[in-house]
Every structure is written in C-alpha cells, then in structure tokens.
C-alpha cells in the first residue's frame with residue numbers, strides 16, 4: 396500500500412461528495428443560473444463572514460483574480476518571498492495584470508516584517524516607484540511548514556496596510572487548518588483582511604475548486620477577472636456540490652490531520668539523522684531535512700535519491716528545495732498509516748547508510 400504524503404491535494408472525494416455530485420441540480424453558471432454554485436457561494440460567504448463569494452476552479456486562479464480585482468496596471472503588490480503567490484503562480488498577477496511584485500522576506504513562521512512593509516510602501520509621490528495597492532499574506536503558510544498567523548498578527552498587518560490605504564488579500568488555501576489550529580472561527584481570521592481565497596480541494600477533500608470571498612463590490616470585480624482568465628464555467632454545480640459537502644462535513648475532522656502530523660513529526664524526531672522542529676508543526680504540514688554522517692543536510696540530488704528510496708518503501712513525499720522535505724497529512728490517512736510511514740522512512744535511512 397502506498398502512503399501518499401506529497402500533499403493534501405491528493406485527497407479523493409468522500410462517498411457523500413460523490414453522491415452529492417450525482418444528484419446536483421445544475422444550470423449555466425455564466426448566466427448565474429446554477430443553483431448549486433449559488434448555494435455554495437452563499438455558504439462560503441456565510442462561513443467566512445464576508446458579503447459575497449465566488450467559486451473558481453483553482454486556488455491559483457482565485458489569487459490571481461483577487462490581485463487583478465484589487466490592483467490596476469502599474470500598481471504594486473507586496474508579497475512574501477516564500478509565498479505561493481510569488482513562487483508558484485507563474486507570476487500571474489504581474490504578467491497578466493501589469494502589477495509589479497514588491498518582495499518582502501518571510502520569517503520562519505510565515506510572518507512579514509512590519510518595518511520592511513512600511514519602508515517598502517510607496518504612496519506614488521515618488522515618480523520612480525510604482526504606488527503600492529495591495530499586501531498579500533498567506534495563512535497557513537505552505538513553504539513555512541503549515542505555520543499559522545494568529546489574530547494579533549493579522550490585526551497588525553491589517554492596520555498597518557490600512558493606515559497606508561492599502562488593501563490586504565489573504566491566500567488562505569488552508570485557512571480552515573489555521574482556524575482549527577488556533578481554535579477560532581474562520582470568520583474571525585477572514586474579518587482581518589479585505590479578501591481571501593480558500594481551497595476546497597486540499598484538506599477539505601473536494602475534487603476541484605476554491606472560493607474567493609470579500610465585499611460585494613470586490614466580488615463583482617473578481618467575477619469579471621475570473622471571466623478574463625477563462626474561468627467562467629457552465630454546469631459547475633456538479634463540482635460545487637462536492638464543495639458544499641466539504642464545508643458542511645470536512646471542516647471538523649481537520650484536527651485529526653493535525654494530530655497525525657504531530658505523530659509523524661515526533662516519530663521523525665526520534666531518528667538522529669532527521670533535522671526537525673516539532674514545535675513548529677501546528678497544522679497538517681511537516682518540513683524536515685535528512686542529515687548525512689557529517690551532520691550536513693543532504694544535497695538536492697541526495698534528497699531526490701532519498702525520496703526515490705522512500706517511494707520504493709511505499710511512502711511518497713516532496714521536496715521544497717535546499718534539502719527540505721515536506722510531508723502532508725490528510726483525509727484517508729490514519730494513525731496506523733503514520734506508523735507505517737515512519738517504519739518506511741527508517742528503512743530508507745538504513746538503505747542510505749544513515750542509520751544502523
């Protein structure tokens with residue numbers, strides 16, 4: 396049996412989702428006539444405490460549509476250097492919207508330095524720099540190992556941005572994981588930002604889809620941008636139906652994934668050749684590195700070898716570069732799978748002569 400820890404995007408739809416998809420009432424959503432999409436959008440707005448919501452096929456499209464809706468051509472968007480928007484979205488906001496990205500260092504917990512934000516903001520009075528229109532943040536933070544920004548941190552970022560008349564967009568691909576880890580309703584996190592994207596297709600296990608939420612005026616603009624990006628779908632209720640089940644049935648269980656991730660992290664910490672900070676594992680992502688006999692991180696090539704060997708032993712994981720390995724827990728995996736994964740990783744370390 397393969398234990399796939401590469402991402403929570405590998406989750407398969409639950410039986411209830413398949414049933415809901417089969418039975419979904421549908422219509423042409425470009426005419427606004429798909430009742431299931433409309434219901435999902437109302438539910439997403441209600442759960443996040445925002446005025447309106449928009450169903451988009453992917454998180455990437457949701458983030459790009461949001462940035463395009465907030466910024467005009469030549470207006471800058473501030474992003475963290477480790478953010479998904481900056482690193483993994485093909486520079487879409489800049490390429491498609493003509494908005495230059497101003498990049499700020501991200502700390503180990505996914506937080507952005509307020510002094511760096513402040514010194515980087517341009518009000519447009521200097522003709523050399525693009526005026527700043529938007530600050531993007533990420534919660535939970537993927538590349539930082541699923542770390543979360545709490546209410547105080549969000550409030551600090553929000554008030555700083557607003558004091559300079561800058562809007563805040565949150566890439567909340569895994570915001571329900573962040574909310575579960577913090578023990579707060581997702582609406583209290585969403586309240587701290589002007590707009591947010593969250594994914595139905597990750598920990599919430601829907602096969603396809605993400606949501607963008609914000610004010611009615613913002614969603615009106617994001618809707619237009621979705622169309623520009625080719626994201627106007629027709630009988631999308633088929634997939635929206637699974638999204639409704641995701642919001643109604645899959646949120647509560649995320650705490651299980653977090654428990655499994657901690658179990659995995661503690662097990663890994665028992666192996667002397669694994670470099671890991673278990674205290675930073677608060678959601679469903681764990682980052683770690685493998686050390687060689689000189690206590691140095693494996694090179695990229697060696698990391699790929701390690702992952703290939705782990706695959707032979709039945710465990711799939713990914714690399715984030717610089718010797719960092721990422722494992723993600725999710726629906727479909729249980730505590731026994733964590734034990735099996737740990738045993739397979741142990742055998743991999745032995746194969747690579749890193750453990751006796």
Ligand SMILES: Cc1ncc(COP(=O)(O)O)c(C=O)c1O
Pocket residue numbers: 452453454455456458479480533535536537566568569594596605
């Ligand atoms: C933090 C974050 N934002 C956005 C996305 C984009 O989502 P999608 O793969 O649906 O485009 C991802 C996907 O992995 C992500 O981890």
